[in-house]
Amino acid sequence: MSARWLAALAITATTSACVGTRGRVVFDELRYPASLSPYLRPATDPAPPEVLGKFHIDDRAWGILYRQIELSGDVDVSEAINAEVERLGGNGVINLRVTLTQCAIDAVWLLNLIPMWPSCTSIEIDGEVVRSS
8 A cells, every 4th residue: 555545534534533523512501301211201100101293403503613613503403392392282292302413514534624715513402292281
């Protein structure tokens, strides 16, 4: 293997972990209980909650300079979840799932060598709006 290929491989290995963004997904203004499990109350509650509907929220967080500078800040999804719970007439959320994945723009490793090239994280939030007794 030539020295150039070895250098390119070393650069790729060391910079591929640097791309992405820093930030937080927050629920600061959420007015309803939310659970990562299928229950709002203890699992021993005999009445399972009635599922009124599902929701899906897509967002993105952006940054530059290898995660050092946030362009998006915190991603607060409270308003969207509150609106969906109110629209469906529920009183909580179950099976809440937050998924963060690297955007396709970050897969172009050659561009990631440029410190000011923007990097992105895709944020997907899923859940079920319920009414429990």
